[in-house]
Amino acid sequence: MERASYDVVILGSGCGGISAAAMAVNSGYRTLLVERQSFLGGRCSSVYYKDFIIPTGAPWLGDDGPLAKLARETGGNWEIRCPEPPQMFNIDGKDEAMPAKGGLMHIMSKAAGSEEEARKVMNAMRRALTWEEPSPLMSIWDWLHQYTSNPGIEMVFEWTAMHGTHLWEWPVSDFFKFFIVNMPFRRFGFAPHGAIALMKSLGEAIEAKGGDIWKNCPATRIKVEGGTATGVVVERDGELVEVEAKAVISNVGPKGTVTLAGRESFDSSYLREVTESYRPIATTIVWFESKKPYHEYPGWYNVVKDGKLRPVFHMTNLCPELAPPGKHLLSGGYRPDSCALPYDASKGVEMAIWDARNFFPDFDKNCKLLLAQTFWKDWPVQRSWPGYSLRTHKTPVEMLYNVGDGVLPEGWSGTHACVEDSRRVMEDLAMRLKPAAAEAKSQA
């Protein structure tokens, strides 16, 4: 068997893995990033399909968030086009731009049809954010219904709770932490050449700093000796390669980490937590090529119609590069009524197409189905519902860490959470492991 040796080996190049790799090379560790797919970025990347560039997951990315900052610091090119105004609503046929200041109050009053009702909820929110945190045993739904049962306000809360879980599935305490965590991040938009271009550029920056990246290389085993991770076994060009490492960072999800390292390496309480926190959020997205955009607004357009909130992402209004000339990308979606039940993928596709056909005007004249994507199991919206995830990045195996959206820090979610995971892991690693070059220097 071929052999290689590094300070740190990272399994998986999703936001969690690639940010851990960037931080590791920036800290001077000899770093290897291993990815089973032919492309980097996992669920924050893109596929090329019939001359369109379609997201593998996250379409709405931060321009001032932790991943943008890390990518630029590492030397990658992080280009996001942000729409103006940042978000737009259409409430019962009338467009309402969301102002940068006082935006939530404005949208809530319009959706509720009552400023007084919106103010009541805003006051309760202010108290929850600045004075008394609501109980973690209460869902957003329970908390909200103490103050209002206005359907317009419920709709606005559905929009703020954009992770795919429902208001009754997300603990309200985690929801308010999410508000606090996300307050500093203001600029969001789309990547003009797809997230794949951002990830490719970050990968090149990691390599320019001396890190190695192996694509098309699934890890088949995490090696554990005497309770400590000592490396991994990876399949490369049809051969197995044994990679020795002082630390292993897994981005394949806590369940995948346990499978790769073997259940016998973990204690039973940890195994139970992994099982209980594994709550993949399911959804279906259907992409249509269209002769026309739905609306001229170039960003995230929230249409409230017939008692339903529909997000319409106008990516090609802002980034025509994502489609062949003269064509537009429209998307539709289906979310199950409960995230707790098994997902019926074929029903998801059927419902999403049915809904789009009824929602987009002149659908049959203008639109053609391009691609239907089901997100679930090992490619979900998130590996865990917010508030129910594993809270620790360390595992019972020494020098084996998890990063990614199966280990969400409180209040964090999506791509931002994955970078925060890596930051916490690197902070811990810095106390335990000197980069090989620094070690050699101190011994000389």
Ligand SMILES: Cc1cc2nc3c(=O)[nH]c(=O)nc-3n(C[C@H](O)[C@H](O)[C@H](O)COP(=O)(O)OP(=O)(O)OC[C@H]3O[C@@H](n4cnc5c(N)ncnc54)[C@H](O)[C@@H]3O)c2cc1C
């Ligand atoms: C439809 C959808 C919409 C979303 N919208 C947004 C949004 O707008 N904004 C936002 O911030 N977040 C959004 N999210 C959430 C966000 O995409 C995820 O939380 C984030 O990308 C997860 O990254 P990760 O690093 O945890 O995992 P992943 O991206 O899943 O990365 C894991 C990687 O590990 C690799 N891998 C697995 N097994 C192995 C193995 N044995 N060996 C080597 N490699 C392996 C996989 O191929 C993959 O590349 C969305 C997600 C979906 C699905």
